[in-house]
Amino acid sequence: MADRQWVEKAKGILMKTRAVSEEDAHRLLRERAMQSQKRLGEVAREVVEMSQWLGSA
Numbered sequence: 001m002a003d004r005q006w007v008e009k010a011k012g013i014l015m016k017t018r019a020v021s022e023e024d025a026h027r028l029l030r031e032r033a034m035q036s037q038k039r040l041g042e043v044a045r046e047v048v049e050m051s052q053w054l055g056s057a
């Protein structure tokens with residue numbers, strides 16, 4: 001899956017689970033990427049995979 005697709009899916013998960021706007025979800029992903037020194041796509045993929053593992057998606 002392309003990074004853009006991971007980001008969109010991760011934003012949807014964050015919007016649903018944290019009750020935030022799309023803009024806020026994207027900001028959360030960007031902040032986490034900067035904190036962990038990873039690409040945005042990597043962080044998004046981790047969010048999606050963890051959500052699936054926890055049964056939240």
